[in-house]
Amino acid sequence: MTSLFTPVRIGRYTLSNRLVMAPMTRSRADDDGVPSDLVATYYGQRSGAGLIISEGVFPSAMGKGYVRTPGIESDAQVAAWKQVTDAVHAKGGRIFMQVMHCGRISHPSLLPNDAQPVAPSAIKPAGQTWTDSGLQDFVTPRELSQSEIAGVINDYRMATRRALEAGFDGVELHTASGYLPEQFLSSGSNQRQDQYGGSVENRARFVLEVLAAMVAEAGGDRVGIKISPEMNFNDIVDANPQETYTYLVEQLRSFNLAYLHVALFGAKVDYHALLRPRFNGAYLMGGGLDQSRAETVLADSRADAAVFGGAFLANPDLPERFRQGAPLNTPDKNTFYAPGAQGYIDYPFLSGISAS
Incomplete structure (x- = not known):
């Protein structure tokens, strides 16, 4: 019987368990x-997962x-x-970026030379983001030209190459949140009149071209994609999400992700x-799951x-706690994004389990 503690094949890897x-x-x-140096400790503590997604x-x-979010563009970041x-x-353990x-x-x-953020269309999102001076309202972004879109796609290609250089087992394209x-995929944020906007086929084009670039670097069996239909986070909306995501997932089959x-x-x-049923690789389910x-x-x-x-986040030894039916630590929301070790690498392990 399939359970959390049976092996599973994901891409080119056989994982020891099904906890991601x-x-x-x-x-x-x-x-x-x-x-920071703390990051290696944090992920190392959680390497009992079948797969870590960074x-x-x-x-x-x-x-x-x-x-204080990380990149994969410079040699120092790769190191x-x-x-x-x-x-x-x-x-x-195994880890994808x-x-x-x-x-x-x-x-x-947050951007070089105080640049305007970029987007498929110049539509200001509602909400705020965290900066060095606290929460700041989002601004109206600058619409990407077609030549700039090609450059962004190449950025994803190079990020994939550098992730592999840094030793990652694979990469995941974040297509949610x-x-x-x-933003390209969703009709509410994409009002372009060119080949990247309008129909669902055009709105999905950016995602599919990015995936093609990532797969060209890593092979489909080292590339995953994350989606979250109707999450509506960061002021994202789509007029027909069932059509949009059905179309997108059907197009993924050719990549053998x-x-x-x-x-x-x-x-x-x-x-x-x-x-x-529309996807031909491993299917990872997330969103509020408990063990049962x-x-x-x-x-x-x-x-x-x-x-x-x-x-x-709060239980670095989560697989072992699930095995033993042990109680779980409660996440401290006050330290989710705070610098330093507190609430990051100091959550207690079960007695007798090494925290190193």
């Missing part, structure tokens, strides 16, 4: 996007959206990430039932692996 650590922004990089990493400086992947591999270009979900103070790929990661938060439609529900969806073949966020 979700990508979670933790803001422990410096102002140049270089992960926090969102910007492919280029123009993709940064929040203070710091190499320490992270070494720490995970030393304990037998989530590549995250925030697009319009940014602020000039209202960031640049979802390692996995499709679908996280649902409040959607009334059962997108898992809609999308899983995860075991049920695996046993019913509704997913191949289960993605846990806050539970992994």
